[in-house]
Amino acid sequence: MFRLSHYIRELLQPTPLKPARKPKAPVVIWNLIRRCNLTCKHCYTTSADIDFPGELSLDEIYQVMDDLHDFQVPVLILSGGEPLLHPHIFAISKRAKSMGFYVALSSNGTLINTQNIERIAEIGYQYIGISLDGIGATHDQFRQKEGSFKAAMAGIRLCREHGIKAGVRFTLTQDNADDFQAILQLVEQEQIDKFYLSHLNYGGRGNRNRKDDAFFNMTREVMDLLFETGLRWEQQGLHKEIVTGNNDADAVYFLHWVHRKFPQQAQVMQQRLQQWGGNASGVNVANIDNLGHVHPDTFWWHYDLGNVKQRPFSEIWQDLSDPLIAGLKASPRPLKGRCSTCAWQAICNGNTRVRAEQVYGDPWQEDPGCYLTEAEISDL
Numbered sequence: 001m002f003r004l005s006h007y008i009r010e011l012l013q014p015t016p017l018k019p020a021r022k023p024k025a026p027v028v029i030w031n032l033i034r035r036c037n038l039t040c041k042h043c044y045t046t047s048a049d050i051d052f053p054g055e056l057s058l059d060e061i062y063q064v065m066d067d068l069h070d071f072q073v074p075v076l077i078l079s080g081g082e083p084l085l086h087p088h089i090f091a092i093s094k095r096a097k098s099m100g101f102y103v104a105l106s107s108n109g110t111l112i113n114t115q116n117i118e119r120i121a122e123i124g125y126q127y128i129g130i131s132l133d134g135i136g137a138t139h140d141q142f143r144q145k146e147g148s149f150k151a152a153m154a155g156i157r158l159c160r161e162h163g164i165k166a167g168v169r170f171t172l173t174q175d176n177a178d179d180f181q182a183i184l185q186l187v188e189q190e191q192i193d194k195f196y197l198s199h200l201n202y203g204g205r206g207n208r209n210r211k212d213d214a215f216f217n218m219t220r221e222v223m224d225l226l227f228e229t230g231l232r233w234e235q236q237g238l239h240k241e242i243v244t245g246n247n248d249a250d251a252v253y254f255l256h257w258v259h260r261k262f263p264q265q266a267q268v269m270q271q272r273l274q275q276w277g278g279n280a281s282g283v284n285v286a287n288i289d290n291l292g293h294v295h296p297d298t299f300w301w302h303y304d305l306g307n308v309k310q311r312p313f314s315e316i317w318q319d320l321s322d323p324l325i326a327g328l329k330a331s332p333r334p335l336k337g338r339c340s341t342c343a344w345q346a347i348c349n350g351n352t353r354v355r356a357e358q359v360y361g362d363p364w365q366e367d368p369g370c371y372l373t374e375a376e377i378s379d380l
């Protein structure tokens with residue numbers, strides 16, 4: 001996760017470079033339930049509106065939560081499927097909050113309504129992320145349900161009216177890139193707090209739609225627009241949070257942009273980005289799926305590190321006998337191809353390993369989703 005707005009802020013109001021902090025435990029994205037009321041084209045969980053057998057009981061969820069707490073996991077991102085369809089979502093969320101976790105909800109937004117908004121507000125979620133894949137019909141087509149854009153927007157507005165920090169998550173593909181500018185305008189006009197640009201990844205339904213992945217030039221144009229918009233928002237005092245995910249080459253592309261726009265700050269920005277350190281799958285990010293399997297992130301559902309029903313998460317996470325988790329945690333990672341010779345490994349950390357695995361059958365091959373030119377991976 002690349003916190004673009006944070007670095008733009010550093011360009012406009014630089015703060016002294018502080019020593020890097022190493023988190024004790026990862027952020028955990030927890031797919032509590034696979035059931036969903038939608039069947040989105042790019043869904044990594046391939047969810048459906050049915051009950052999936054073998055999901056964790058409430059007791060099991062609480063046991064896992066206790067272990068995560070003792071292990072000092074700082075953040076729980078409750079996801080699905082659609083987490084609001086979980087019969088105990090409010091009890092789980094309440095307990096998580098009372099234990100001191102930062103608790104976020106990752107929702108499609110369509111089930112947030114006037115009947116449940118008070119209960120949602122009472123929980124005190126630190127953040128609710130709602131996915132939008134475009135404006136109006138584009139979104140409905142992706143979500144394969146008419147009216148879902150309207151319902152998601154109503155959910156976002158309700159959150160805003162009830163003082164809940166809400167944001168838009170937009171997964172970029174070739175089919176919705178034309179809506180990107182309009183999405184940014186929507187975020188501005190609707191006074192939405194946060195914007196998350198997610199690059200398409202090759203997991204779940206996203207894997208089958210690989211041919212729809214945004215072309216590199218289009219990705220570059222989108223990133224240019226995002227940098228310029230982020231700069232403008234910050235200069236205008238809008239202070240929105242902008243993050244990008246699933247393509248850590250974004251940080252390197254940003255550094256090249258800084259070099260052109262703020263050349264006097266490029267060197268210190270390079271240091272800041274190196275401190276951040278790029279891709280964190282299997283290191284500072286973890287995933288527990290609806291059946292209790294642990295994965296390095298949400299796009300590794302085909303790769304099981306262990307199950308929290310049999311072994312505590314804290315044990316599974318620290319067990320380096322698994323070659324994938326050992327490689328992900330290695331520094332530097334055992335990268336191959338252009339990633340192995342890239343000048344910016346220390347910033348990007350080899351990007352998204354699942355894409356290499358899906359395309360080359362080798363998780364250490366170069367990331368086929370890197371949109372940087374040979375010159376851009378050589379040097380400034």
Ligand code: SF4
Nearest residue numbers: 339342348350351370
């Ligand atoms: S070549 Fe690899 S390490 Fe370098 S920026 Fe691209 S994805 Fe990252």
